[in-house]
Amino acid sequence: MSQNKLFAKLLMIFILPAFGILLFTSMLLYEKINIVDKIKNIRQTLDYIMTVEKLMDSIQKERSITSVYLSSKKFKYNLHNQRLQTDKHVLNIKQFYKKSTLIKASHDISLELDQFYTLRNSIDRFAIKPYESLSHFIYINKLLLDSTLAIKQDEQTYLFLRPYLYLSNLLTIKEYAEIEITLMAMDSNDSIVRQKIHNDLIESHSVQKANLNAFFIRAGEKDIERYNEIIEKPFSSQLAFIREEFKIVDLEDVIYVKNWWEIFKHRTRNLDKMFQFSITKANSLVQKYHDKSQLQLNLSAFFLFLSVLIISGLLYLIRKISLEEQKSFNKVDTEHEVYKLLNKTNKILLKIKDEKILFNGLCYMISKNKNMSFALICKNNKKIYANSSPLKDYVRTKINTPIIYNESLIFKVFNSSKNIIIDNFTNTQASILASVARKYHLKSAAAFPLKKFGKVYAVLIIYSNKVSFFNKEIEVLFENMINDVSHTLEKIAYENIRKIQEDELRIASYAFETNEPMLITDKHSKIIKANQAFCQTMGYELKELINKTPNLFKSNYHDSDYFKSIWNDLERQGSWSGELYNFNKNKDLLALRSTITAIKNGKGEVTHYLAQYLDIRKEKEKEKALEFIASHDNLTKLPNRFLLLDRLHQAILKVNRNKNYGAVLFVDLDNFKKTNDTMGHETGDKLLVLISKKLKESLRQEDTVARIGGDEFIVLAQNIAVNEEYAKEHALALANKINQALNQIKKIDEYTNIVTPSIGITLFNDNSFNAKDLIKQADQAMYKAKSLGKNTSAFFEAFS
Helix, strand or coil, X not given: CHHHHHHHHHHHHHHXXXXXXXXXXXXXXXXXXXXXXXXXXXXXXXXXXXXXXXXXXXXXXXXXXHHHXXXXXXXXXXXXXXXXXXXXXXXXXXXXXXXXXXXXXXXXXXXXXHCHHHHHHHHHCXXXXXXXXXXXXXXXXXXXXXXXXXXXXXXXXXXXXXXXXXXXXXXXXXXXXXXXHHHHHCCCCCHHHHXXXXXXXXXXXXXXXXXXXXXHHHCCHHXXXXXXXXXXXXHHHHHHHHHHHHHHCCCXXXXXXXXXXXXXXXXXXXXXXXXXXXXXXXXXXXXXXXXXXXXXXXXXXXXXXXXXXXXXXXXXXXXXXXXXXXXXXXXXHHHHHHHHHXXXXXXXXXXXXXXXXXXHHHHHHHHCCCCEEEEEEEECCCCXXXXXXXXXXHHHHHHCCHHHHHCCHHHHHHHHCCXXXXXXXXXXXXXXXXXXXXXXXXXXXXXXXXXXXXXXXXXXXXXXXXXXXXXXXXXXXXXXXHHHHHHHHHHHHHXXXXXXXXXXXXXXXXXXXXXXXXXXXXXXXXXXXXCHHHHHHHCCCHHHHCCCCHHHHECCCCCHHHHHHHXXXXXXXXXXXXXXXXXXCCCCEXXXXXXXXXXXXXXXXXXXXXXXXXXXXXXXXXXXXXHHHHHECCCCCCECHHHHHHHHHHHHHXXXXXXXXXXXXXXXXXXHHHHHHHHCHHHHHHHHHHHHHHHHHHCCCCCEEEECCCCEEEEEEEEEECCHHHHHHHHHHHHHHHXXXXXXXXXXXXXXXXXXXXXXXXXXXXXXXXXXXXXXXXXXXXXXXXXXXXXXXXXXXXXX
């Protein structure tokens, strides 16, 4: 009875304040909901201003391109793409109007935007003048600007947004700055239109100035500092100068102010940045207010919920206190006993180096705890470890019976790799010992997987003399012990592996010192070993290489992608083979055939890298010599016909891509046969070598001269001009230069040189002719030059 009276008094003490709190928090919650709704309207207003800014920016770009398109019929593709962008923003603002009723003029703006397509149709048919189209675009943006100042708001929302009216000022400044650029770039033969443009420029300056003054009045200190930093300081003096120039110079004349377009566009881009800075700051402040109000709203709701919870849960809590105190005491006592067991276990784990001693000692210590009845460990080969007792012998006799084993805790833990807890043995048969549980005081059990290298190696089963002994906290404590045991098992295994590896490494060290260069690094690519053959090949002593990386030998021959492919192969396949070009200590480039192998441990983790090398410099030198012989003339060392055709093919692709001109010059030596017969072939060969030298000296580094016959040479000149007239002039000048160079050869071996060049020229700037066609055209032009009296040049076009 006294307990009930105490309960009633406690109830009266706490329930009345709880009802007061309930009423207060209800009123507070209602107030915070209204504030959050107002902030939502403010955010919607700022979203609308940003949507308007994006649409105005797109219309400004379309307006600018349209002005150029109507004047010059250029940039049709650009205009089409910009219209697509504008349409997206038009759709966005119409969707905004559908979702919101804040904008008073939304219907008028939507109707005007629908007229966009009529205006564009007139532009596409050139049925409207540039100045008239500009006026239509300006009117649309003016409606959008006006709409930002005509948003429906209650008094509190308006008071918050009033300081941010300068956002509309910034949009107006940018709009009239864009108008100013378009007007300054607009040209017209109509004096009336020119006068209108002049008047509009004056109005644009005035509007910008007025809105700038309003901006300075309304904006905060940081906004003004930002404006001065990115707009006022960089551009004010330049804008004033350019505007004065536009007043002095007639709009029909060429304005000579340098880079005025870039300066004005740079200013408008910075106006965009200024707007983004200000709108971001405004949104940030709104977000701050929203977060604060939402927090207060959540707190109010929480307090309301808490009031209800206090009233409904007070009785339960009072009755629960005494029971919880007793449970807490029992829990602390049980956990204390388990802690004592874990401390003993940890002490012996550090000393044990044998698996059998580990398992038997663990079972012994667990069994001696006052809360435990028995413990056993079963390995994956069904070998049992436990204290000597009838239970151990009982498990041994039953475990080899498949039907019993397949229903046991041991089998289930091996299959699931998870802990299994049995709270009460009287209600289950899921254990080999279930039938003798009552006799040996086995009331609950916990089975844990003992893992080694990530796989279940054995199962530990602990039996308690208390029902539901293995709660979550006790289970976690034993899991910590299981982890320590797993680490000890791995440590024992690692020690055994280490001994085996030491023997293997000792044997491998004898094989390492071979005649082939070899290198070993750790997993971080730091060199830990190099044999004598490697040191001799690279010119280093071993002590200079230890703890260095192979980057020490890196040359610039391979790019980063090549080394990425090496590491990809090592990661995927465990090895890589290929050619490497490395520097030795003297910075000589060595060609090496290399094989790199990743050495892994039992877990599949890379521990080392083994690199084997073979010096293939002589093979590479032979390859280069053979490649040169196959592609060059044996006498003059000039490219032969095979190499010329390849370069000419590449040149055709290049001019077709870049839309410029190249030239092919066919040089034939007049009177060479007569000279060769008179002076002898040896002197003739000397003459050919000298002519080859003169030809190379006459050309640019990127040009090619090739010998394709006994006295026939081809000159390939790339990228000589961007139009045909200049290309002809350049090709003729090159032919004259070649002619003068070869005519300077007056004597050869005391003989008077009578050899002169006849040069045929053909031009190309696309892929309509292949390499052989161009050589044939130049050949025909050369014969034309010979028909004109030799020692001259002629173009293929002259007689084609």
